[in-house]
Amino acid sequence: MSKSEDTESRTHDSSHDTKLMHIVAHTPRGKGILDCIQCGRCTSSCPMARQTSRYNPRRLMEMITIGLKEEVLSNTPWYCLSCFTCVDKCPQGADVGEVIFAIRNIAAREGHIPPGIKAQGGNIIDTGKISNPTKSILKQRQEMGLPEIEPSDTEELLKILRKTGFDKIIGHK
Amino acid sequence: MKDSKSVLVVGGGIAGIQASLDAADRGFKVYLVEKTPSIGGRMAQLDKTFPTMDCSICILAPKMAECYRHSNITLLTYSEVQDAKGSIGNFEVAVLKKARHVKEDKCVGCGICTEKCPVKVPNEFEMGLADRKAIYMPFPQAVPRLTTIDEENCLFFQKGTCRVCEKLCEAGAIDFDEKPEEIVLNVDAIILATGFDVFNPKAITAYGYGKYKNVITAMELERLICASGPTDGYILRPSDGKEPESVVFIQCVGSRDQRYNPYCSSICCKYAIKDAVLIREHHPEIDTYVFYIDLRAFGKGFQEFANRSKEEYGINYIRSNPGEIREDPITQDLTIWYEDTLTRTIKPLTVGLVVLCTASIPRPDNKKLSELIGVELDDLGFFRASHDIDHPVDLTVPGVYGCGFCLGPRVGDIPHSVMQAGAAVARMSEELAGMEEA
């Protein structure tokens, strides 16, 4: 583990946004924030928290309630595996893993998106899929007698995603 | 017209015992109904009581004996309420006295029958950590002091063979032909004191109870730590009978948990402190840890006791709700993964024994009693008070009262159960006296 990973999260030099918790609580996946009692069951069960001290879901919930917006919306929530172990284990139904999606959505609107995720969004707009076959795979499909992969109706998808503002969120031209 | 007022008390634990004694001393004719073969309840199973560390059975046993002796108390053990009708001043209650197959007036409690009975079954009083026989006395201080044949396991009742106890009993107390008997009682009032059950932590699979032998419940630990228990008070692991190097207590197992029991059971923090201290007293070499969410040591003398447990006994307190327990298949040691929420560190702790402080939950019998008597249950399954603040021991039918943990996790400890018993008797006297005046 590197030195930087061991250091405490940078709480002191950040401004507190007292509205953050309310904003999160009013998103469809963020309601759980109001139920958290900081017992630590989520972090104690979290497979990612065991890999790196940079990720601590209980602390993330605490940071939301305190209003440490900068930390909350930086790269921290992207460590989550979306394995939902915390949701399964939480004794209060605070649905931590769901709250993570709420804050990722807020982060995305503020422009904090990891490149890999942004690429997935771009792929969807361009091809309707996040993963597309290579030429050799297409050949192999033929060889195996598997049906052809139909292209998605990207025009339709673009209509949907323009309507929701998805293209703007990922900065797609 | 009856000469004196009478009351039916349901449940022979500390709350029911105290209510019976208080009512009997006031001149009430008391019928104390208990479904198991002996009165005593949970308190009889405990080693010490918190925070004074008094010997539990030493306080309880004299009260049990007094119940037996008191001329105003009729003990109906191994009995259950079957039916109830009427109202305050005139309840008619049918009680089924189950067949014990041992005559109360003949058995002297010598124990020869138990000694020679060939059938072994898990001992409920010892939380399954030891065996009992099919003919048995639940525990040495049992009241009444006589044995009972458990039909479900007795070779005679199951296969028509054996009858060893009958051959050996010099008192001639064994009666295989005894039939259950229904008794109809006329009483002025009813006091319910059905106590609590222990939440089965198997539901929380991540803790491995039932799968890992060295994960036990706090009630099981009470028997392990008790000098008259299956290990004579030595802390020995169920897996190998060896002393663990360290013991962990985990709080809020099934309580303060929206999926199981949303409430705080109100006693676990306190008994965990007590048990951790007892372990250190019995085995100063064993390290003890208490994992807690909030250490709720409220009440007279408790915070002081918690402080002493840290300072004098070196108990380690960790603010965390652990995520999972894993067993080393070879050593059968247990590794607990947890975040210390005060230092934000995530780490494993490997220990020899884990004690789960499980929720105290309503007895399933409450439902039947509520249907028979007409008293309401609250959303959790405990008896609902007619008014939580004004009349906290009155139930929702006039003339029916409650005391002890069956009212829910108020302050579910022994002193408060005793207080509530007194309060229930006082309220009953008051209301019945009011009826006479009217």
Added chain:
Amino acid sequence: MKYAFFIGCLVPARELSYEFAARKILPTLDVELVDMHGANCCAPFGIQSLDYISWLALATRNLCIAEEMGLDILALCSDCYESLLMTNTILKENSDIKGQVNEVLSEIGKEFKGEIEIKHMIDVLYEDVGPEKIKNAVVTPLTDLKVATQPGCHLVRPKMLHFGSVGGYDELDELVRATGAEVIDYDGKEICCGGPIRDTFDKYSRSLINQKIKAMKKANVDCAVTICPFCFLQLDLGQREIQTRFKEELNLPIFHFPELLSIALGFKLTDPQIRDHRISINHILEKYNGYEVSS
């Protein structure tokens, strides 16, 4: 038993053996698969991270296609399953959100009605077909084969958000036992394969794979079985990456469950199927006569 077959993107683009085996064995167990025309990406966690309504609209477009077909959906990929199941459930439960999503979909003339159910292949095999029927169909029982199952996250979680507490993994284990193989427990079975952070934090992703493979090997299994293309990618390709990078011999064969079922049902794996595996499965195929020698 007839289902709209939601194949997703990862399976047809990278895990042809999974698709091939599923298309082969499901019909023999009387499960008819009807391909979905014009389906798009299910909108898994990455897309869910970006925008709530966009996720639901993308997923719902697929649901509308199945509704038009009048069929419930069968998904091969646990992430597709999770996204479609959650969307279907949220829209059925919440008329406000359904209204918002339908407004978006009105742009393309589609409307969610709430007429279908979503199933994972494992649900169908367990509930519709049943372990008994599979047991009876087995011609090559996989006797003495010790298997670690990797149920993954999204088959079992977060269903509890809508369906109460879910126990977990018994269905897959029972289906594996139906082939005659033995299911061996291992440490951290419920833990994630690390797939979701493969692109973002590869170091930790690898470490999760490493721990999982090591735990499986410690339990002395002959192979592991997955039911999700991400789990397979991680445990198979990810395992080879670890082997190459750290010069460590792990060599734990990984099977898609339908492959294992194929062998038990007497279908031999073909050459291209075997080439889909980066960790050799040959010695297991030889033992159970599951290798079709190409002409």
